[in-house]
Each structure stands twice: as structure tokens, then as C-alpha cells.
Amino acid sequence: MTTLKIGTLAVVGVGLIGGSFAAALRRAGGVDRILGAGRRPETLAQAVTLGLIDEAVTLKEAAARADLIFIAAPVGAFEAIFSEIAPHLGAKTIVTDGGSTKRNVIEAARSGLGPRVAQFVPGHPMAGSHEKGPEAADPDLYVGRRVMLTPLVENHPEDVAMVQAVWQQCGANVVCIDSNQHDGVVATVSHLPHWVAALFMEYITGGDDATLKLETAGSGFRDFTRVAQGSPEMWRDIFVANRDAMLAELASLRQVMDRAEHALREHDAAWLEEMLARAAQARADWPGNLK
Amino acid sequence: MTTLKIGTLAVVGVGLIGGSFAAALRRAGGVDRILGAGRRPETLAQAVTLGLIDEAVTLKEAAARADLIFIAAPVGAFEAIFSEIAPHLGAKTIVTDGGSTKRNVIEAARSGLGPRVAQFVPGHPMAGSHEKGPEAADPDLYVGRRVMLTPLVENHPEDVAMVQAVWQQCGANVVCIDSNQHDGVVATVSHLPHWVAALFMEYITGGDDATLKLETAGSGFRDFTRVAQGSPEMWRDIFVANRDAMLAELASLRQVMDRAEHALREHDAAWLEEMLARAAQARADWPGNLK
Structure with a gap:
């Protein structure tokens, strides 16, 4: 088994879900550099201080620089995020997410990403806590937990396999199922x-x-x-x-x-x-x- | 504050609730001897082996020998238990219980104990676990927990105070409220x-x-x-x-x-x-x- 190494990861939303993803991948040695984007500058600054991310960036920068983008925001914000990153998205960048619902996230991706929707591999980790924010981030959050991917017909199988491998590096067990x-x-x-x-x-x-x-x-x-x-x-x-x-x-x-x-x-x-x-x-x- | 000391305690039902009551009082030094009664001889034998009770007895013996009787059985069994102990109950014996409902337990006591119902002080500890049986008994089960007593108009205040003091020895905080x-x-x-x-x-x-x-x-x-x-x-x-x-x-x-x-x-x-x-x-x- 070869070890997967992502160059640059961008996390959109650096709270419990996004921050834990960053922390788990960093601990696993699966990433070189971690960018963070989000609504609140003070939350991003906190994530930098905690070492969860290396740098706070805009969505546009995240789209242009990242090899993998992980969206961990409330699902109601997804369409706006997809629309904002779409024009800047690198040709080989893969986008995935941690949203708790999948049909509406896929709709938002089709609408916001347009023809680049093939680069989006929808996912959902079954892990959480009532705690919130960067300080709740925990590299162990996903260990032994189920992650469901709901691939699109447009996805390239190797991109789905890459997202699966990333979650496995976080300690999760991954299954692929239909979004409905x-x-x-x-x-x-x-x-x-x-x-x-x-x-x-x-x-x-x-x-x-x-x-x-x-x-x-x-x-x-x-x-x-x-x-x-x-x-x-x-x-x-x-x-x-x-x-x-x-x-x-x-x-x-x-x-x-x-x-x-x-x-x-x-x-x-x-x-x-x-x-x-x-x-x-x-x-x-x-x-x-x-x- | 004087320390209350019960001579002989009888526990009817030596599972989680009754066994923990016995274990808590024994640890607090609040009791000389603990009798146990119940439906299943093997459960009583196990309670003896575990040191929760000193001796397995019949309900009749429990009624005749105990200073305090604690009934920790499913509430559907209470009326039969009250009827069986009534004829043998010592004149100064106090009966209390751990039943999760109080109106029906009081009805069962009026029916089963008849004129001796004044000796019954109804109670309910708000503690539990999904674990069952004598092996689940824990002297700490009631520490910091709420116990509700629902005294009868017939009760002597000093008997209510005694039951309250016994629960306090188990570490519980006790309140008296109306059974409804x-x-x-x-x-x-x-x-x-x-x-x-x-x-x-x-x-x-x-x-x-x-x-x-x-x-x-x-x-x-x-x-x-x-x-x-x-x-x-x-x-x-x-x-x-x-x-x-x-x-x-x-x-x-x-x-x-x-x-x-x-x-x-x-x-x-x-x-x-x-x-x-x-x-x-x-x-x-x-x-x-x-x-």
C-alpha cells in the first residue's frame, strides 16, 4: 500500500468537523500545507494559533491553490461556496465535503460548480460532538467512524479512490452508497x-x-x-x-x-x-x- | 448531627437498586445486619457471595426481624409483597421502597398493609442504569442523586425523618413532594x-x-x-x-x-x-x- 500525500489541503470551515479533518491528516503525515477559509477572521486566526491550519485564505485563493478542498460548513451555505470557488478551481483540484445531507449538497454542486461538478466527490463522516469551533478539533474524531461517500456518475473513479484513501488516513471506515x-x-x-x-x-x-x-x-x-x-x-x-x-x-x-x-x-x-x-x-x- | 444506625435492614429484591442501597448503607456503617428476600434463590445466593446481604430470608422472616424494610421490586409485585409481610410486620418496623411510581404503590400499600400503612414511607431514588442484578450493585449509585419521598398523611414525622436520614447516609439529596x-x-x-x-x-x-x-x-x-x-x-x-x-x-x-x-x-x-x-x-x- 502506497501512502497518499496531498500537497495542499484547503479546509472551508475550520470548526469541529473541518478542524478535526485537518488535524487528523496532519498527524498522519498526509499533507504538506493546510489552508483555511471561512466566514469569521477571528475563527481562522484561532485555527492558525492552534496549528490546525498554516494560513488563512479567501475562498478564491483556496480554489486556486489547493489540491484537495474539504467543505465543512452548514449545508445551507454550500451553493454560495461552490459558486465562489468554481471560476478559480484548479483543473486537477478535488473537492469533497462533510455535509450531513447529500441530495441537496449535490444539487448545490451541480448549480454552483456547473461543468466542474465532476471534480466534487460528496461525503459525510458519521462523527460529531455537541462541542463547536476550532478548539473542539480532535485528530481522533474520525478514528473507527463510518464515512459515507455518495459518488456522482460524473466522478472519475480515481478521484473517488483518492477521497476514500484520505478518509482512511484519518482512521475512518469508508463506504460508498447512493445519495437517496x-x-x-x-x-x-x-x-x-x-x-x-x-x-x-x-x-x-x-x-x-x-x-x-x-x-x-x-x-x-x-x-x-x-x-x-x-x-x-x-x-x-x-x-x-x-x-x-x-x-x-x-x-x-x-x-x-x-x-x-x-x-x-x-x-x-x-x-x-x-x-x-x-x-x-x-x-x-x-x-x-x-x- | 447524630449518626443513624439501623439494627437490621431487609432488602426485598437484591438487584441494582436494592443491592446498591445495601452496599451504600453498609459502607456508611449505618447498619448491623442485612437480610435479603426475593423471588429467585440463585440471585439471593449471589448477593450473599458478593457480600451485599448477610443472609437470604423469606418475606415473612424479613417482616418479623427487620427494623427497616426496603422494597426494590417491579412495582407490579408490590401489592403481593405488602400482603405477605403485613401479618408479620414488627410494630416499630418501617417500610420504604424504591418504586418508580408512587400513586399506585401507595394504593397497593393501603390495600396490602391495611391499618399498618402508617409504617410505610414511600420513596423513589432517581438513579439507575441499564445494568441489572446483584453484580451491578454499586455503593456510589446514589451519591449526589435526588431521592423523592412522598409521605402519607398517616406517617409519623419521625419515621419520614428516619428514611430521609438513611438516604442521606447513601449520599443522596432528599426532597418530599406530593405523590401526584x-x-x-x-x-x-x-x-x-x-x-x-x-x-x-x-x-x-x-x-x-x-x-x-x-x-x-x-x-x-x-x-x-x-x-x-x-x-x-x-x-x-x-x-x-x-x-x-x-x-x-x-x-x-x-x-x-x-x-x-x-x-x-x-x-x-x-x-x-x-x-x-x-x-x-x-x-x-x-x-x-x-x-
Whole structure:
């Protein structure tokens, strides 16, 4: 196995996701120079101070100088980013991303990059934290984590292989799947839990006895609601971007919840115990427990 | 402050909750001798081997010999336990419990204990784990945790004070509240998360792409679903016992979820961001983060 070495990497958005990508590749010796671009000069300066990036640049400079561009911004900002880099993009530069939804990101790429869309290999690392910003960046964030690539028909196979190899250098395990399937899968395992956890917080804080309830809450509450601390802006974009899949998820979850409520209403303790036993077993058997 | 010392403690149900209570009191030097009763002889034998209890006894013996009886069984079993101990209960013996619901436990106590119900001080420690059995017992389980007592009008204040002092020896912080309020509070902060987490597992495993989804799921899923591993029998009893409060909770949560679904359907990104920001802030401000 030959070691892949990127000359210049540019990271657009140097927070948790982008900063961790930079830190992981630097540690792996997979990159010579790291540029950082983003909205806030102070965040870029912080990323330089932390050693995550070597230099803060504009999007135009990033497009012109980088061999690989990694976009780690809220998905609502992608189309503008693609439009801004398109005219300056090097002929051999590969663009990839860490966006949590893929269909809308691909649409944004087709619209913003135009004929250069073949240079964009869409990706999504299944890793995160409720922590934010460059100081949350961690070279271990992707170790043992799943990364899904959703290649375009226009992509050159060697470019897909390159992006895959880069993620493997970060310690991730990479799979390629269809973008529609991706959006459905993440709607279930990631977006739906966030939606419910946030609304559960909204429900508690807006209801009776909120202070007593929050004081009384224990470790079950703590874990169930942890994800609700995520970035409101990032998650707003995710829900808007993955709206159709989310609405389908909500309708399907409601069916299961209605079935259970019926059992409770009818005093059907046997059904409840069977359901609880299936759920407990499925959770105990979850392959992620081994990680 | 004088140190309370119980002569003989009897624990009915020597699993996580009962075993941890025994272990905490023994470590605090708050007890001379610990008896254990329960359904399964092998579990009692294991508790003796682990040093959680000194002796396995019948319910009748526990009633006759103990100064304090702690019932830590699924709440559906309480009425039978109360009926069995009632005829043998020492005149000065205090009975308390760790049941997760209080109105139905109090009903069971009135029915099973009859005129001796004044000797029963209902309680509920807000601590737990998905682990089960005597080997999961931990003297630190209650340290820093909330314990709610829901005293009866028949209780002698000094008996309530004694139970409170015993929990304080376990490291818990104790509050007294009304049993109706208790059942509403725990329905929100404990039972509802368990219900949703279990049904979310049921939904994933019964739906499309279950294997891919479970493989893809990350740390958000892990935390959100952790409680779903709890004992199916214990949770069945909790949901059945707290049915009215649970049905009210489900109706209220549905209103909040419907409001958010409406916003998503109408592309109301501003409302979604405001809600997500409120939820993130409330979760970040949760007093339990300091524990």
C-alpha cells in the first residue's frame, strides 16, 4: 500500500468537523500545507494559533491553490461556496465535503460548480460532538467512524479512490452508497434523534413544573437529550435540507408510537413487555457497542 | 448531627437498586445486619457471595426481624409483597421502597398493609442504569442523586425523618413532594424518554435498511437509545402503573411535535432555528451538567 500525500489541503470551515479533518491528516503525515477559509477572521486566526491550519485564505485563493478542498460548513451555505470557488478551481483540484445531507449538497454542486461538478466527490463522516469551533478539533474524531461517500456518475473513479484513501488516513471506515439511501439512513439514525431530543427539551422547558423536572432529571435524561446541544444553525440547515426524508421519518415513527399508545390505553401489558424486550435486545446487540 | 444506625435492614429484591442501597448503607456503617428476600434463590445466593446481604430470608422472616424494610421490586409485585409481610410486620418496623411510581404503590400499600400503612414511607431514588442484578450493585449509585419521598398523611414525622436520614447516609439529596406531582414529574423526565427511546429502536429494527442504519449509527444514536436497554419487566410495570400520567405526557409531547412538523412542512426555518436554540440553551443550562 502506497501512502497518499496531498500537497495542499484547503479546509472551508475550520470548526469541529473541518478542524478535526485537518488535524487528523496532519498527524498522519498526509499533507504538506493546510489552508483555511471561512466566514469569521477571528475563527481562522484561532485555527492558525492552534496549528490546525498554516494560513488563512479567501475562498478564491483556496480554489486556486489547493489540491484537495474539504467543505465543512452548514449545508445551507454550500451553493454560495461552490459558486465562489468554481471560476478559480484548479483543473486537477478535488473537492469533497462533510455535509450531513447529500441530495441537496449535490444539487448545490451541480448549480454552483456547473461543468466542474465532476471534480466534487460528496461525503459525510458519521462523527460529531455537541462541542463547536476550532478548539473542539480532535485528530481522533474520525478514528473507527463510518464515512459515507455518495459518488456522482460524473466522478472519475480515481478521484473517488483518492477521497476514500484520505478518509482512511484519518482512521475512518469508508463506504460508498447512493445519495437517496444516504439521506434516508441519516434521517433515521441521526436527524430523527436530534429532532426528538430538541423537542423534548422544548416540551419540558415550556411545560408545568419545569424547574422541578430539570432538577429531578437523572442520567437517562442526560443521555437522551445530549444531542440537543448541537449547533442550532447547523441543525436548522440539516432539517430544511433533508425535509422530505424527515417528514417521511416523522410519519413512520408516529405509526409506531400510535401503536404503542394504543397498547397502553388498552392495558395491553403483554404487548408492551414484548416491545420493550425487542427494543432492549436490539440495543444490546447494536454493533456500535463494541467500539 | 447524630449518626443513624439501623439494627437490621431487609432488602426485598437484591438487584441494582436494592443491592446498591445495601452496599451504600453498609459502607456508611449505618447498619448491623442485612437480610435479603426475593423471588429467585440463585440471585439471593449471589448477593450473599458478593457480600451485599448477610443472609437470604423469606418475606415473612424479613417482616418479623427487620427494623427497616426496603422494597426494590417491579412495582407490579408490590401489592403481593405488602400482603405477605403485613401479618408479620414488627410494630416499630418501617417500610420504604424504591418504586418508580408512587400513586399506585401507595394504593397497593393501603390495600396490602391495611391499618399498618402508617409504617410505610414511600420513596423513589432517581438513579439507575441499564445494568441489572446483584453484580451491578454499586455503593456510589446514589451519591449526589435526588431521592423523592412522598409521605402519607398517616406517617409519623419521625419515621419520614428516619428514611430521609438513611438516604442521606447513601449520599443522596432528599426532597418530599406530593405523590401526584411525583408521578407527573417522573413521567416527563424518566418514563417518556424511555418510551420514546424504546419505540425508536422498535422503529429502526422493524423498518427498511435496518442493518445499514444500525451500522451507520454513531454517538448521538448511542446516547439517545441507551435507556432502551432497561429491564422490560420493570418498565412494563412502570408504564402500566403510571398509565394516566403517561397518556397525558404523550398527548402533550405530540402537540409540541406537531407544531415543529408544521414548521418543517411550511419551510419555516426561522422558527426551527429559534426552537433549536432554545433547546440547546436549556440543555446547556441543565443543573445536572454540574454533577
